[in-house]
Amino acid sequence: MNRTCKTRGVDPNLSQEQGTSLVEVLVAMGISVIVFGVITTAMVQFMLVTRWGNSQLQITNDIQVASLWLGRDALEASSFTAGTGNVYGILNWPDSSNQFRYSYDALEQALIREHIEDGSLLTTHTVARYISDQNDVSFSTAGSLLTVSITSTSGDEIKSVDIEFSMRAR
């Protein structure tokens, strides 16, 4: 590109000025494409990894919290009565004065724990928040041993564990 106009007698220095050649423009574009490509890839990876990490933490937290509550309740219980419908079952104290009822909340897709004392509801807790189906949690007993299977799902991440609890109250 020549911006001088010799006929008008512009400073001769200007006539020395040369623009960028086609090769230079192409090289610059090539480098820019590579740099932006790398930056975009990094950003996409960052978002994907963040989403993966978030899902992982949600489902591991589910399992951790559920096992702590169940462990606490099983320690005080002497028997487990299986429930019907959305109720998985009830952990009973030896004298049945206190009961811990575990059920599924289809709306919230959550495992719910209710503490019932002498027939009246005392507290309600959400024990696991990422249970996508009622069948993803199951309770089974063999004598005083309670086995709870929990499958927690968040995004593409799924985690299943079987946790054993000994109902120790006599």
Next chain:
Amino acid sequence: MKYSSTDHLLQKIARNEKGATLVEELTTLAIISFGLVILVAMITTGVIGVRTVDDKVLAESLARSQLELIKDAAYEYDPGPTSYPSVTPISGYIVSLSIEYWDSGGIASPQIDNGLQKITVTVSTGGTDIVQTASFKVDR
């Protein structure tokens, strides 16, 4: 011939106009690279953190299940490796047991089993111990 005011301006710009030098280019590249390295380091740290939490939670649930199974079982004197039930392992995790006995001198291994055992459960993965927890079992 007279210079127009536009020509004066053009002349001024042209005289001061300089391209970016190599040093400037390299500095820019270095700053961009530094930013990218930080981004990659953040992603890596995040992934390692999440994996650690994952390992801990699974190992804790295994250790808890193993102890609960032993609590539920009847007391075994001088137990061998298979005397107590063992938990169904999660692939990649190893659950190991160590049992010490009580005698008049205190808890030590090996001693005479007098009806009190200290049971230590260790869960490891990839050769690293993740969780170690201990509990007591009494013959009653």
